[in-house]
Amino acid sequence: MTSGIHHVTLITAAIQPNVDFYVGFLGLRLVKRTGGYEDATQLHLFYGDYAANPGSLITFLAWEGGSKGQAGAGQVSEMALAVSQGSIGFWIERALLFGVKVEGTGQEFGETVLRMRDPDGVMVKLVSADLPALDMPVGDIPSEHAVRRIRGVTMLSDVQEETTAFMSQYFGFKTAGREGPIVRMTSDIGDVLDIRDASGFWPGVAGAGTADHVAVRAVDADEVLAVEKELRKLNSSITNVHDRNYFTSLYVREPGGTLIEMASDGPGFTTDESLEKLGRTLFVPPDTSDPEGVKVMLPQFGLPGEDRVVYRDLIYTHRIFTPENADGMAIALMHGTGGNEADLMPLAHRAAPEATLLGIRGRSTESGVQRWFRSFGPSIFDQQDVRFESGALEAFFEEAKKAYAFDEKHFVALGYSNGANLLSSAMLLHPGLVQRAVLIRPVMVLSELPDSDLAGVSVLIVLGETDAFRAQGEKLASVMMDRGAQVTVNIVNGGHDLGPEDAPAISTWLSNTAA
Template sequence: MTSGIHHVTLITGDVQANVDFYAGFLGLRLVKRTGGYEDARQLHLFYGDRAASPGSLVTFLVWQGGSSGQAGAGQVSEIALAVAPGAIGYWLERALTHQVKVEGTGQEFGETVLRLRDPDNVLVKLVSASLPALDMPAGDIPPEQRIRRIRGVTLLSEVQEETSAFLGRFGFRPDAAEGPVQRLVSDIGDVIDVREAAGFWPGAPGTGTADHVALRAADAQEVEAVEAELRRRNSSLTNLHDRHYFTSLYVREPGNVLIEMASDGPGFTLDETLETLGTTLFMPPDTPDPDAMKVMLPQFGLPGEERVVYRDLIYKHRFFTPDMPDGSTLALLHGTGGDEADLMPLAHRAAPRATLLGLRGRSTETGSRRWFRSFGPSIFDQKDIRFESGALNAFFEEARAAYGFDADTLAALGYSNGANLLAAAMLLHPHMPRRAILLRPAMVLDAAPETDLRGAAMLLVLGADDAFRAQGEKLAEALAAAGADVTTRVVAGGHMLGDEDAPAIADWLGQAALGPT
C-alpha cells in the first residue's frame, strides 16, 4: 500500500487573501482551479509544487464571505509544511516583513517549529524537517528556503487510540508520543499527530477550518479495494467518487474526522500541460450550465496580477469583470433567499461586456436572506424599508468614491425583493443610479413620496401570470408620475425568471444578449 498524505482541504472566506498568502507569501504554485464537485458554485483552489505532486497539495473550498468555523474535536486542527533544517529564521523574518501573524517558535518531536496564522486564522506550522524536497516553483524565495512538501496534520480525537488504530489501515504506524499527542508516521516520512481531545468543544465547520485530510493510494484499484474492505467490516459509512484528477474514498474515522483516500493518478495534468497548470478554470464534468456557473465564482489575481481591491462598505459585495469590459457597471440586488452571485449569469447574458457588482442583503426572515423585513404576505415594515433605502443610497455614494464609478455608465438591476427595495430607494432618494431594471417588482411603500425622477430611466419586466403583476403596474404608475421614463415589458410566466428576461434587458440597454446557456 502507498502511504502518506495526498492533500489537505480547508475552507477560506476570502479568496484573494488566500491566494496572496499561499501563492504569494508561502510561494506555492496554484496548480488547479475548479468548480466544486459537491456544489459547482463553490470555487476550489489547489496549491502545490511545480508538478502538483501528491504530498505537496493544500486545497481550499472558497466560501466567499462565509461565516467562521471553530476547530475542535473531530477535526484537523492544524497543518504543517516542511522546510529545510535551519530555515526557520528566514521564515520568521519573512513573516514579520509580510505582516503575517506569528504565534511563536518551539520544539515538537525534536524539530524546530514556527507557528503562523493564515488570513482565515488557520494554524500553519513551518517545521524544520529532513524530508526530500519537491520541485517548488521559482519566485522570490531562495531555493534552499522554499517549502519542501506537507510535513503533516494534527487531528483532534476524543478516542485517540481508536483513531490511531484506524489510520494504521492507511499505512500510518505509531511513532513517538509527546504529552497528549501520539505521532503516526508514513513510509515516506510525513506524519499525522493525533491529539487526545476528550472534553474539547466539538468542531464547527466554517471558514478557517479544515474539511478533511486525504491519504495516498497508488491507483483507483487500491482505493476500491480499501472501500470493499471497509464495507465488509461495516466500520464506517463510505463514499466512493471519481474526482476526474483522482479516485476518492471518504470515510469518518472513529473520532469523526473526515478522511479521504485519493489515488495518485491520473493527476492534474490530465487536462492541462505542466506549464499551464492552474491558469484555466475548469468545471466538473456534467456541471449544469457551466458557463453560468463560471460567472458566479469569485475572481482573484495571482501575485503581480491586477485585481480588485475590495473596500469595506455597507453591503457585502462582489465584482465579476468580463474578459473585455466596456466600462459599464450593473449593480445587482438578489431576490429573497439569494446572494450576491445569483443574478450574475442573467446579467452577463444581457450585458456580456459589463462589469457586474453583486450586493448581499442584510435582513433575514425564516432563514432566508432579504433586503428588508415583512410582517406577512404583502405587509412590509415601512421603517425598515426606509432605513435600508437610506443604506442603499449611502452604499452607492461610497462605491462611487471607492471604485471610481461613472454615474453615466452605472445601472442597477433588482429581482423581486431586491427590485422592491431598489424602486423604493429611488423614490426616496432620487440621486440613486439614474437607470434601473426592475424584474417582477411590487410597490412596497404605503404611499409614493413626492419626488422628482425626471432624467431617470427604468425598465420594469412583469410576469404575465405573476400574482404581483398588479403591484408592479402600480409601481410603474408611481415612477412615471414622479417623472421617470418608464418602459414596461410583460413576459410569459409568473414570478420566476425565464428565457425572455435577458433579451428584454439587453434590448433596453441597447446590447446584444448572449444566447441561452
C-alpha cells in the first residue's frame, strides 16, 4: 500500500483573493478549473506544482459570498506546506511585501514553522522540511525557496486513538511521535498527519475558511477498490466510490468525523489538457445538461497580471459575468424565491449573449430561503419591508452604475417571481429607477399604489399561460400602463416556472427597445 497525501480540499467565499494568495503569493500553479462533480454550478479550482503531481495539490470549492465556517472536532484545522531549510526568512519578507499577516514562527516536531492565514482564514503553515520537490516551481519565486509539496495536515479528533488506528489500518500512516496533545503519523513518502486530541472541542461547522476533506494516495483504481472492499466490512462506515475523471476515489469518515478521500495517482490532470496548458480551460462534468449555461454561473476571476473585476462592498451581495465580447449592455438580475445571484445568468446570457450580467442576491430569508422582502403568509407581504428594500435597491443601482461604469442608457433590470415583485414595486415607488425592465411572472405586491410617473419607461412582462398568478401579473401591467410606461405583455406556454420561450421573448424585446 502506498501512503501519503494526494490533496487537500477547502472552501473559499471569495475566489479572486483566493487565486491571488495561492498563485500570486505562494507561487502555485492553477492546474485545473472545473464545475463541481456534486454540484456543477460550484466552481472547483486545483492548485499544485507545474505537473499537477499528487502530493502538491490544494483544491478549493467556491462558496461565493458564503458564510464563514468554524474549524472544530471532526475537521482538518491546519494545512502545512514544505519549503526548504533556511527559507522561512524569505517567506517572512514576502509576506510583508504582499500584505499577508504572519501569526508567528515556532518549532513543531523539530521543524521550523511559519504560521499565516489565507484570505478566508485557513491556517497555512510553511514548514522547513527536508523533502524533495515533486516538480519544478512556477511563478517568480526562486526555486530554492519555492513551495515543494504538501507537508501534512492537522486533524481534530475527540477519539484520538481510534482515529490513529483507522488511518494506520486502512491508509498506511504510522505513528511517529507525540508532542503534547498531538500524535504525529507519517507516510512512507514523508507526509504527515498530526492528530490533535479535540476532547471538549466544539464540533466543526462547514463554511468558508474550513477544509472539506483530506485525500490520501492510492497507486491506482484497483487499490481504491480494494480498500473500499475492506471498509465496507465496517457496519458503521459508509463509503462511496467515484470516477472523478482525473482520479478514482472513495470517501469515508474516520471515527473522529473527518471526511477522508482516497484518490488514485492516475490518470492525472493531462487527460483533457496538455501539460503546458493546464488550468486554462473551464470544464464542467460531462453529464451536465446545460454546460454553457453552467459556465456562465461559475464565478470569474483573473490570474496575476490578468484583467479582473474589482468588486466593491455594496448593499447587496452580487456577482458580475463579463462575456468575451461585451457590447456595453448591462443586465441586473433579481432571482426568485430560494434562488441566488447566479440563477438567472443562463437565461439572460441566452437572451443577450454579449451583455454584462450583474447578478444580485436578495438579503431577506424565511426558513433559510433567500428572498427579497418579508411576508406574513402566502400573498401577505410586509409592506414596510417592501418599501425599505425598494429604497435599498434604488441605492444599490446607483452605486453599482458608478462602481462598475455601467451606462444608464444600456442598463436593464430583470427580475423573476419574487425578484420581479420587488423590482416592480421599486419602479412604482422610485420613478426613474430604470428605463428598461423585464418582469417575469410578477404579481402586484403594493397594497397602496403611489401616483408615480413612468413616462419613458419600457417594460416587458412575461406571463405563463397556465400560471395561477397570471391575473395578478396582468393587473400589474395595467397599473404600470396607467402611469405612462410602455408595457409589452408576452404570454408564453407553461406556468410559473421558467421555460424555453422566455429567453427568445426577452431577446426580441431587447432588440426592439435598444437605445
